[in-house]
Amino acid sequence: MNTRPEDLHDNDRHETGTLPLSRRNFLKGTAGLVVAFAIVDPTAAIAAAETAADSVGSPDSGKLYAWLAIRPDNTATLFTGKVETGTGVETALAQIAAEELEFPINRLDVVMGTTSQTVDQGPTYGSMAVRYAGPQIRHAAAAARKALLDLAAARFKLPAQQLEAKEGVVSIIGTSGKSVTFGELVAGKRLDIAIEASGSGFGLKVAPDAPVKDPSTYAVVGQPVRRKDIPGKVTGQFTYIQDVRVDGMLHGRVVRPYGVGAKLESVDETGLKDIPGFVQVVRSGNFLGVVAETEWAAIQAAEKLGSGLDPEGPQAGQAKWSDWQGLPEQDAVWDTLKKTTGTNNSVAAKGSVDLALPFAAKTIQATYKTPFQMHGSIGPSCAIADVKADSATFWAGTQMPHQMRADMAEMLGIPEDRIDVKWFEASGAYGRNGLEHVIPDAALMSKAVGRPVRVQWMRWDEHGWEPKGPPILQELTGALDKDGNVVAWRHHMWVPTTGDTRLIAVELAGLPQIGSEGTGDSAIGYAYTFDNADVACHGMGRVGLLTAWLRSPAQFETTYAMEAFIDEMAAAAGQDPLSFRLRSLDDKRAIDVLRAAAEAYGWDSRPSPAPQQDGKLAKGRGIAWVNRDDVRVATIADVMVDRDSGAISVKRVVVAHDCGLVVNPDGLSNQIEGNVIQSLSRTLHEEVTFDRAHVTSRDWEGYPILRFEEIPDTIDIVLVNNRPEYPSYGGGEPSTCPTAAVISNAVYDAIGVRLRQTPFRPDRVKAAMSRTG
Amino acid sequence: MSQPITINVNGKDHAVEADPDSMLLYALRDDLKLHGPKFGCGLSQCGACTVIIDGAATRSCVTPLASVEGTRITTLEGLGTLEKPHPLQQAFIDEQAVQCGYCINGMIMTAKAFLDGNPQPTRDDIKQALNDNLCRCGTHMRIVRAVERAAKTGQAQAGQAKGG
Ligand code: FES
Ligand code: FES
Numbered sequence: 001m002n003t004r005p006e007d008l009h010d011n012d013r014h015e016t017g018t019l020p021l022s023r024r025n026f027l028k029g030t031a032g033l034v035v036a037f038a039i040v041d042p043t044a045a046i047a048a049a050e051t052a053a054d055s056v057g058s059p060d061s062g063k064l065y066a067w068l069a070i071r072p073d074n075t076a077t078l079f080t081g082k083v084e085t086g087t088g089v090e091t092a093l094a095q096i097a098a099e100e101l102e103f104p105i106n107r108l109d110v111v112m113g114t115t116s117q118t119v120d121q122g123p124t125y126g127s128m129a130v131r132y133a134g135p136q137i138r139h140a141a142a143a144a145r146k147a148l149l150d151l152a153a154a155r156f157k158l159p160a161q162q163l164e165a166k167e168g169v170v171s172i173i174g175t176s177g178k179s180v181t182f183g184e185l186v187a188g189k190r191l192d193i194a195i196e197a198s199g200s201g202f203g204l205k206v207a208p209d210a211p212v213k214d215p216s217t218y219a220v221v222g223q224p225v226r227r228k229d230i231p232g233k234v235t236g237q238f239t240y241i242q243d244v245r246v247d248g249m250l251h252g253r254v255v256r257p258y259g260v261g262a263k264l265e266s267v268d269e270t271g272l273k274d275i276p277g278f279v280q281v282v283r284s285g286n287f288l289g290v291v292a293e294t295e296w297a298a299i300q301a302a303e304k305l306g307s308g309l310d311p312e313g314p315q316a317g318q319a320k321w322s323d324w325q326g327l328p329e330q331d332a333v334w335d336t337l338k339k340t341t342g343t344n345n346s347v348a349a350k351g352s353v354d355l356a357l358p359f360a361a362k363t364i365q366a367t368y369k370t371p372f373q374m375h376g377s378i379g380p381s382c383a384i385a386d387v388k389a390d391s392a393t394f395w396a397g398t399q400m401p402h403q404m405r406a407d408m409a410e411m412l413g414i415p416e417d418r419i420d421v422k423w424f425e426a427s428g429a430y431g432r433n434g435l436e437h438v439i440p441d442a443a444l445m446s447k448a449v450g451r452p453v454r455v456q457w458m459r460w461d462e463h464g465w466e467p468k469g470p471p472i473l474q475e476l477t478g479a480l481d482k483d484g485n486v487v488a489w490r491h492h493m494w495v496p497t498t499g500d501t502r503l504i505a506v507e508l509a510g511l512p513q514i515g516s517e518g519t520g521d522s523a524i525g526y527a528y529t530f531d532n533a534d535v536a537c538h539g540m541g542r543v544g545l546l547t548a549w550l551r552s553p554a555q556f557e558t559t560y561a562m563e564a565f566i567d568e569m570a571a572a573a574g575q576d577p578l579s580f581r582l583r584s585l586d587d588k589r590a591i592d593v594l595r596a597a598a599e600a601y602g603w604d605s606r607p608s609p610a611p612q613q614d615g616k617l618a619k620g621r622g623i624a625w626v627n628r629d630d631v632r633v634a635t636i637a638d639v640m641v642d643r644d645s646g647a648i649s650v651k652r653v654v655v656a657h658d659c660g661l662v663v664n665p666d667g668l669s670n671q672i673e674g675n676v677i678q679s680l681s682r683t684l685h686e687e688v689t690f691d692r693a694h695v696t697s698r699d700w701e702g703y704p705i706l707r708f709e710e711i712p713d714t715i716d717i718v719l720v721n722n723r724p725e726y727p728s729y730g731g732g733e734p735s736t737c738p739t740a741a742v743i744s745n746a747v748y749d750a751i752g753v754r755l756r757q758t759p760f761r762p763d764r765v766k767a768a769m770s771r772t773g
Numbered sequence: 774m775s776q777p778i779t780i781n782v783n784g785k786d787h788a789v790e791a792d793p794d795s796m797l798l799y800a801l802r803d804d805l806k807l808h809g810p811k812f813g814c815g816l817s818q819c820g821a822c823t824v825i826i827d828g829a830a831t832r833s834c835v836t837p838l839a840s841v842e843g844t845r846i847t848t849l850e851g852l853g854t855l856e857k858p859h860p861l862q863q864a865f866i867d868e869q870a871v872q873c874g875y876c877i878n879g880m881i882m883t884a885k886a887f888l889d890g891n892p893q894p895t896r897d898d899i900k901q902a903l904n905d906n907l908c909r910c911g912t913h914m915r916i917v918r919a920v921e922r923a924a925k926t927g928q929a930q931a932g933q934a935k936g937g
Contacts, residue, residue, distance in 0.1 A: 706911075
């Protein structure tokens with residue numbers, strides 16, 4: 001076994017009781033059908049590692065060993081380029097592999113993300129891991145099962161058709177005598193068997209002809225298998241990226257500009273050398289960092305230069321910044337969006353809204369505003385870099401290790417196959433947060449000091465500099481005829497980029513750009529069947545702050561506007577909001593989830609608002625649904641509104657969820673509960689604040705999130721279309737989408753006041769109440 | 774300036790060489806190499822760094838090393854092990870009350886000190902006890918159920934002597 005320190009950490013990470021296994025040990029060896037060493041012989045493994053070429057490139061997706069390894073003790077490892085982000089995908093993918101391989105899941109480990117050990121299956125985002133990587137792994141595992149049956153057939157001198165594989169053992173059908181374990185069949189060799197593979201990333205096709213199982217026979221997929229990572233996480237035995245320590249490592253901290261676009265004028269290093277353990281300042285253009293022997297020393301040094309929760313000005317620390325004031329005014333950000341030029345894309349254009357409007361009996365208009373919001377990971381971003389002249393190793397928690405390898409190759413001018421990104425799980429990220437950006441931070445510092453450097457952002461770095469979910473402006477117009485039918489529907493959105501992949505450190509250091517700015521994209525899942533509809537997106541690049549995808553990118557916001565406005569139309573028509581929607585939908589799965597939620601809730605048909613309620617507290621119910629990338633979700637909630645304070649409390653939530661065949665129902669319900677709570681937090685509390693220079697919500701007081709005393713009493717979940725004939729779509733984020741609309745609609749139901757701007761803080765509710773009178 | 778300081782963690786004395794004004798969290802993570810207590814905010818706002826000092830849930834990110842000499846510190850590692858989890862840890866496993874899990878150290882350590890003083894809490898008591906601990910994944914429903922489960926079995930108390 002390899003004894004590099006990081007591999008000891010690798011061991012910590014997978015706590016299922018099986019032997020740790022380094023893929024490199026399998027890969028190093030002479031050419032030929034199978035490699036010549038058994039992994040149980042440590043000297044052979046070390047020798048193999050030493051004689052290896054310098055390449056730390058990813059394995060060939062067309063070989064079985066790229067996906068699976070089986071050890072003599074009949075334990076196995078699944079290798080996947082996907083990573084765990086707290087959603088339980090490690091266990092879900094293991095279930096898929098165990099199912100097809102016919103292998104006991106408790107003897108199957110998973111190695112995720114590390115670029116030298118896994119195939120690039122595309123980044124882990126967009127609820128796409130199970131949907132896209134699932135079939136890739138399923139086919140690889142099915143090909144492995146077939147290969148094992150062939151090996152057993154040769155051993156037993158029987159046709160493979162007379163054999164069956166179960167629980168990691170091959171036996172002869174109909175007899176109880178002879179059997180052989182997978183581990184015995186593989187005999188310590190790597191699975192050097194060619195399988196067909198074409199394409200890359202999400203589009204990678206693996207072993208398309210492998211004999212996959214009939215989903216109706218699934219025994220592991222569909223079970224609430226307990227998550228593999230939880231015992232380690234609750235006992236302090238798990239190794240997060242923040243826990244990784246490498247020999248000879250130093251600690252770095254960033255010192256970000258006072259103003260987002262400020263220039264570094266000078267750095268006064270007085271007193272830094274007096275800090276025990278201080279090593280050096282790293283400066284490159286406007287990129288500034290400090291490196292020290294201990295975390296404490298790095299923190300002290302960064303503070304002297306001006307890093308802190310409430311910096312008092314661009315010249316207040318020992319690093320002097322220009323007085324940059326280029327951010328838009330916070331309250332004017334939506335006007336700024338409308339004035340910024342960009343792309344115009346039509347999402348739906350049916351009939352003519354303009355021709356229909358003059359004939360309408362009733363026309364209503366509304367503007368919906370949503371602010372910058374943040375991912376707000378509880379653990380700030382962290383990475384370690386060890387940059388040498390012609391190679392580099394990273395330890396990182398990124399959701400896209402293979403992409404970051406490419407980015408770092410570009411930044412450092414080192415070939416990709418000389419860079420290894422060793423992946424470790426981070427605190428939940430919910431999109432592209434600082435985990436990508438901290439990698440070049442560490443790289444610049446390591447390159448400067450010639451040693452491995454661990455960089456962890458301080459809380460204010462994370463709140464201040466993580467890419468934000470973008471602010472969005474939406475304008476809607478709807479028209480009804482005299483019978484309350486919708487005769488026209490217009491929905492336009494203005495949105496900055498959700499896909500800016502440029503790197504902060506690269507921009508600050510003034511290095512050649514990596515990644516791209518991207519453009520704001522439509523996230524309107526328009527689904528109604530109105531005769532005249534005009535739905536469009538006006539997308540732009542960066543507006544003010546760096547933005548990137550945040551859980552259910554922009555669709556949380558567009559679902560809010562669309563589903564709150566349809567509620568406005570239903571109320572204007574004096575109709576029950578559920579039947580009003582159903583009349584204009586022909587999407588069967590949408591209708592199914594709406595009906596399922598209504599049934600579980602016990603929905604009685606009546607228009608909103610609810611009959612007048614006296615007293616301080618008013619109760620209301622709201623409904624909304626979404627089609628997020630083929631997943632349908634309908635949510636209903638009860639709220640209580642305190643008329644005196646304007647406070648909203650959410651009592652009961654019912655979610656009907658259709659993401660097709662569910663791999664792990666308990667994992668899914670964990671995700672749905674999480675989405676509901678997090679989106680409630682975004683609905684009720686969250687708004688990034690900023691002045692003209694920088695983000696001012698730099699801690700949890702400035703950016704409050706939902707707390708225990710505010711959680712609903714119950715979140716009931718109904719699974720719809722969880723059947724073998726449906727593919728598995730992803731459940732990581734769709735149930736975030738309906739929440740803001742549901743709460744807005746429920747508040748309207750309770751007190752007859754429409755909330756068109758998140759977050760619904762008590763002061764906003766009170767203001768809306770006084771406007772409505 | 775650095776100086777030798779002895780801290781008692783999970784029943785054992787450890788000598789560390791550090792600035793007495795530096796925070797306990799860094800000694801636990803960097804010198805003792807513990808993974809339980811986490812850096813979340815460094816501002817006493819999130820609870821990720823919680824340890825138990827002489828029976829009280831304490832935020833180690835704002836606790837200077839100098840102040841803990843002579844105390845008994847318990848971390849998540851000191852409650853139970855993979856093989857033999859503490860009943861509270863077992864309850865979190867049974868309820869699958871983890872998403873990313875980064876906050877969970879704080880949840881378990883805060884709940885441990887809380888249940889030691891209030892072994893039969895109501896659901897509202899539990900929510901109140903955990904109200905200053907932040908979870909971004911939204912695992913709250915399960916965390917509350919896990920603490921309820923631990924309280925119900927009454928086993929949290931059985932671990933008291935061991936957990937400190
Ligand atoms: S890290 Fe100590 S309270 Fe947040
Ligand atoms: S489980 Fe991720 S922060 Fe709580």
